[in-house]
Each structure stands twice: as C-alpha cells, then as structure tokens.
Amino acid sequence: MPAVDLLYAVPAMRLDRAALSQTLTFAFAAGGGSDAFARVLARPRLEPSTFNADCFAADLFLDDFVKLCLGRARGASTRTFNPQALRLLLTQPPCDRGTIELRHAVLSELAESPRLYQACEDAWLRIDQVRTLIESAELGKRTGAIHRRVDILRQIAQVFEFLELAFGGATSALGRVTEFARVVASSDGFHHLREFLDYEGHLATVDLRVRVGQDGEIRSFDIVKATENSDNEHYRNPLARLWSRIMMLLRGYAIREREVIGRLVEAVFDGIEDALINLFQLQLELEFYLAAMRFRQYSEQRGLEVSLPALVPLDSSDSATRLVRLFNPFLLQEELPPVPCDLKIGERGFVMVTGPNSGGKTRLLQAIGLAQLLAQTGFYVPARQAHLAWRNGLFVALVHQVSADQREGHLGSELVRIRRLFERSGFGDLVLLDELCSGTNPSEGEEIAQLVISLLYRLAPQTLITTHFLEFAARLAKHPPVPGLEFLQVELDDRLRPLYQFVPGVASTSLAAQTAERLGVTREALEALIEEKARARSLQSSLPAPAPSEPEERADPDA
Numbered sequence: 001m002p003a004v005d006l007l008y009a010v011p012a013m014r015l016d017r018a019a020l021s022q023t024l025t026f027a028f029a030a031g032g033g034s035d036a037f038a039r040v041l042a043r044p045r046l047e048p049s050t051f052n053a054d055c056f057a058a059d060l061f062l063d064d065f066v067k068l069c070l071g072r073a074r075g076a077s078t079r080t081f082n083p084q085a086l087r088l089l090l091t092q093p094p095c096d097r098g099t100i101e102l103r104h105a106v107l108s109e110l111a112e113s114p115r116l117y118q119a120c121e122d123a124w125l126r127i128d129q130v131r132t133l134i135e136s137a138e139l140g141k142r143t144g145a146i147h148r149r150v151d152i153l154r155q156i157a158q159v160f161e162f163l164e165l166a167f168g169g170a171t172s173a174l175g176r177v178t179e180f181a182r183v184v185a186s187s188d189g190f191h192h193l194r195e196f197l198d199y200e201g202h203l204a205t206v207d208l209r210v211r212v213g214q215d216g217e218i219r220s221f222d223i224v225k226a227t228e229n230s231d232n233e234h235y236r237n238p239l240a241r242l243w244s245r246i247m248m249l250l251r252g253y254a255i256r257e258r259e260v261i262g263r264l265v266e267a268v269f270d271g272i273e274d275a276l277i278n279l280f281q282l283q284l285e286l287e288f289y290l291a292a293m294r295f296r297q298y299s300e301q302r303g304l305e306v307s308l309p310a311l312v313p314l315d316s317s318d319s320a321t322r323l324v325r326l327f328n329p330f331l332l333q334e335e336l337p338p339v340p341c342d343l344k345i346g347e348r349g350f351v352m353v354t355g356p357n358s359g360g361k362t363r364l365l366q367a368i369g370l371a372q373l374l375a376q377t378g379f380y381v382p383a384r385q386a387h388l389a390w391r392n393g394l395f396v397a398l399v400h401q402v403s404a405d406q407r408e409g410h411l412g413s414e415l416v417r418i419r420r421l422f423e424r425s426g427f428g429d430l431v432l433l434d435e436l437c438s439g440t441n442p443s444e445g446e447e448i449a450q451l452v453i454s455l456l457y458r459l460a461p462q463t464l465i466t467t468h469f470l471e472f473a474a475r476l477a478k479h480p481p482v483p484g485l486e487f488l489q490v491e492l493d494d495r496l497r498p499l500y501q502f503v504p505g506v507a508s509t510s511l512a513a514q515t516a517e518r519l520g521v522t523r524e525a526l527e528a529l530i531e532e533k534a535r536a537r538s539l540q541s542s543l544p545a546p547a548p549s550e551p552e553e554r555a556d557p558d559a
Contacts, residue, residue, distance in 0.1 A: 003278055004180040006106065006173050006285040007089070009098035014044035015281050021273060027134045028149060028269055034135045041284060042084035046092045047099070051376075053091035055424050056396040060369050061330065062087060068298075068329060069291045081287040089288055093376035097311070097390075103378030104308045105172040106289055116174060117293060119166040120286050123177070126159045127283040130276075149265045150197075156276060157193055160184050180278065189271030196268045295329070296380050302337040309375040309386035314428045319389035321345040321368075321462065326383040328367040339500040340383075343368070345464075346484055347389075350457060353466045354473050354507040355490025359498035361466040362398055365432040368464060369396045372430050389462070393429040395421055418452055431456065431463040446472040450481055457482040473506045 005011030020040045027033035056062075066087045094100065110117045133152045163181035167174050184190050296306050304327050312319055323343045331338030341364070345351055353361050371381045375388050397417050414436075425431055436449050446469055453476075456463060467473055477487050491501040 002180075002183070004176050004282050004285070006176060006282070007099070007103065007288060008047060008094065009096055009102050011176070013278070013281065014046065014284075015277065016040055016043070016045075017277055020277050020280065024134065024273060024276065028152065029266075030145075031134070031136050031138070031148070037131065037135065038082070038084075041082055041280065042088075044085055044088065044281070044284060046088065047094050047096065049092035050095060050392045050426075051091065051093050051373075051394055052424060056369060056373065056394045057087075057091055059396040059398040060366060060373065062090060065329060065370065066090065068332065069295045081291055082284060085284050086287060086291055090373065090377050090379070093373065094378070100311065100376070100378045102173050103288075106174055107292055107308060107378075107380065109170060109172040109174060110289060110293055111296070116167065116170055120174075120290060123159075123163060123166060124283055124286045124290060126155075126162055127279055127286075130155050130159060131280070131283075146265060149269070153193060153265065153268060153272075154197055156272060156279075157190075157197055159279065160190065160275070177282065180282070184272075184275045184278075187272075187275070189268075189275065192271050193268050196264065292379050298332060299327075299329070299380075299382065302332050304332075304337060304340060304382070305384040306380040306382055307385055309371075309381045309383075309388050311375055311388055311390050314389050314391070316389065318387075319347045320387070321349065321389065322385070322387040323368070323371060323383045324385035326367050326371060326386075328363045329370060329382050330366070331363070341501050343502065345462065346486060349462050349464075349486055350453070350482060350484055351464045351486045351488055352473055352476065352506075353464060353488045353490075353502065354468075354470055355502075356492075356498060356507070356509070357468075359490035360500040360502075361490065362434050363500075364502065365396070365398060365434055365464055365466065369394060369430070369432050391428060391430045391462070393424075393426050394432075395425045395429055395461075396432045397421065398432065398434040415448075418448070421452075422455070425456075425459055425461060427460050429459070429461045431461045433463070433465045436465050436467055445469060450476075453485075454481050470507055470509070477506050 003011050003013040005014070007014075019036075023033050023036040023040060027037070053062075063083075066083050069086070110120065130152065133148070133155055136148070160181050163177055164185055167177040170178065299306050305325065321344065325340035326343055327338040327340040339360075341360075343364075353364065355361055367382060371383060371386060372388060372391060373394060375381050375386060376391065381388075397420075421431065421433070436445075436452065449465075449467065449469070449472065453465075473487065476485065487504060487506050488502040489505045489507040491499045491503045493499055
C-alpha cells in the first residue's frame, strides 16, 4: 500500500514498518507498548540533508524552540505532539526545492481554509484516539479483551471514513489524504472490517410489541418479528450453526464461540495493519503543519507576523538577505513582545556587529539562524517578509560552554571552536559567531580574528560576527581585509539606551559604565553592600551570648 506522505514531493514510508508492526501486534492483543510506540514514531527516516544538527542545534536552543511550537490539537487532553520527530524534521532540511514548495502550499491552504485546518486537527485527534485504545490495557480489564479489540476496529473504521470526506476539495498535498483513504476503503481488508463490524453490531433485527399498564410500567412484550442479517458475509443460518457445533463435538473438539470470534478479530486486524501503519505516519506529518500553524497563531497573538519566505539559489542575481520585521521567537514568552527589526545583508555578506551588552546582538544572530533553518525546512519564518538565499549548511556558535573536565582554558576553547568552524563549514553556508576571540587580550584576539575573517571569506559563506573589540572593528572598517565587509551597530536613543535596531556603522562605546550601573555594579552600590554586612556583623557581636542549654535526661536502658 503506498504511503500518504504529506512532507515530501516523492511519497515514501518513513517509519520502521517491521518495528511498528511488531509493536502493534502486541499492543492490539494485550494493550500497553506506549514506550515502544514513542521510540518508533520518534525516528522517521527522512530524506538526505546537507545540514548537520551538531553545528547549530545546541546554540540555537532548538529543543526549547520545539517546546515553544508544540502544543495539543484542540480537544486533546493529555498527549502533546512528538517533540523528537519534530526536532528531527527541523534539523534535516530537505535538498529538494519541490519539497519546500509542497510544504508551503499546504501551509498556505491551511491559512486560507479554516475548514481544512479544522480537518487536520480532527484527523490528528481521531488517530490519537486509536493509539490510546491500542495502548490501553485497562480498557480490556473493564470490558473484556474481545470487546476492547472490537472497539479499536470500530474506531479505525471511523477514522478512514472521516478521512475520505474531510479533505475533499484540497488542492495541495492534503489531497493525498483523500486518495489514501479511498485506496484503503476499496481494499479487501477494509471490506472485511466493515462486514465484521456490521455482523458484530447487527446480528438480527427484532420487532417487539410492548403492553403498558395504567401506571406506565411495562406489563409484557411479545416478539412480533425477528430478521437475521443474512446479507452479511459472516452470516450463517441457525441450522448451519447447529450442524457445525454437532460435527465439532463428534470430532472431539471443544471450541468455544468466543475463541472463534477472537480469531476472526485478529484476522480482520491483520488485513488492515498496513493501512494502520500508514495512519500513524500521517499523524506525524500532520503534527508538522499543526505545529507551524500554532507558531503562526502564537506570534499573531503577540502582535507579530510570520511568513513563508522566498528562497533563491545562491548563484541568483539577487541572493541578498532581506528580512522585514524579524523577531526572535524565544522572546515571545517575555512579558513584553519582542521588538522586530529590518535587516539587509549583501549577496556575499560578511558582517561584523558591534554595540553594547544587552543590546540584542546575540538575539539577532539567533533570530537570523532560526529564520534560515525554518525557511529551508518549509516552516514559517519569524518575519513579516523574508528573502533568503538557499544555503548548503548552517554553523552557529553562540554559547560558550564550560565543562568540569575541560582541559583547555577560555582561549583554548575559543581556538577549538574556530578549528571546528573550518572543519565543518562548507562553501555557501551561513556562519554565525558570537564574540569572536573574547577569551584573550585584545592584541592577540585581533590577530586571530583577522586570520579567521580572511580565510573564512574564501569559503564564500554569509557570515555575521559580533565583537566587543570596537577599536579593532573601526580599523577594519577603514581598511577592510576582504571585499564587501559590512558593519552594523546597535542603534541607541538620546539617553544611550538600545532600541534593538541595527544600523550601518561601528559602535563607539560598549556602554560598560551604563550597564554596570543598571545592574548595580558601581563603587557606591558595592560599598553599600559591604557597609550593610559590617553593620550586621557589629550588631551580632554586641548581642549577649545565649545561655547553655540544660542537657536532656536520658532514660537508663538497664532500668
């Protein structure tokens, strides 16, 4: 059976069919297996990607971003979307532009059609109810094992009947859902499923005549007519059923009807297992789009816009980066919404960003990195408009991590970071570096930084580097070591407060004194702390010493 596959231009089965089949078989028989389900669903096989998650995921705090995007479809009570699978999708952008166009078309259609958006949420919920029933062992204890399995089969049938109608009229890849449901509905396995459910729920029709007394209570009732469901393929007339039992007894078999029904249920399930495996893949694919729509709605609630970007080839005549009202998604959870900014970087932009601490430099790099990654994943970009070049990879180094077993000092760690940059970056990548060579004295740091800039330029990446070596940046602006070197600085207001906007030029000061005053690190503030501690110590020494406490009498163990 062909996979539905809403995420790639060429459909394929992405889940481990053998592992999921084994998990389904055990779970259908006895319930449980939620951990096994989670492991299989968290590792879909995606198309090859030129991006390496080790080069950017940690520094972009991608796990936190996934949590920000995640949520429950409306009506879901406990289970959230699968964070591992969504993270995997975001860290492996496809190489095929047709796949990006497919994802954009689905998101555009969902944004324009509330009906289809609601159908996606309802489909996700219905599939999740199937999974909940399959995993539930308690349901079998309450209603009986066979009754539980019949309930599962009935829910599966309802899901496919819903899918066959819910996505009618879709012009994007969502139309594949309708085609998939129709293929399943026309299969022999689904025909047997429908016949079994009809037989199980409609063995016969009985017409009754009821007699009611003056007090409203039933006095008696008579069976007027009983009609068996003889059109069902599982139907056998009473004489045939009786003869079968007699023959089995004569042969020495004591097979109970419950066992026969149980084997019939298993056979029906086996006939639709392949369709069910595809159904769970469909749920994962729906999560990608539902998470994207949730991100869009969450941003709009904070007064910000997201967009589907224009992605152009690197060798295009217009491969400059243009971002209108770019914002950092992590700031959506702050009390005040993030301040968006506009940004334009040349086709082969090599940009140095300067400005005061807490001016938004690191947040800017983080926002740019997320925008590029999400753009090439087919996701919404955190900007009103985005025009980006198609990159071969992404290297981000924003976090200076120190571990207890670290052998190198701060400078050594920085040099290791630079070595890793050249080992893992390729031609045409996007490179984002925060505070280059901040772990050594300015003269040595400037020499290393200039070496990095001159050699990195030969890889033709688009690069943004923040630095607090302002005099060094000013000298580079006058005598650029590479062509096209650009400079941005944090814009300040009349009171030298950052506006979180970035304008051409090199900052003249890092505003260290203002930052220290804001954080209470001035001579006056620190001296006040010392005096307060001295007063507390003096007061403590002037108090009388506490009287020694009387020792407690202990009982004599020999008494």
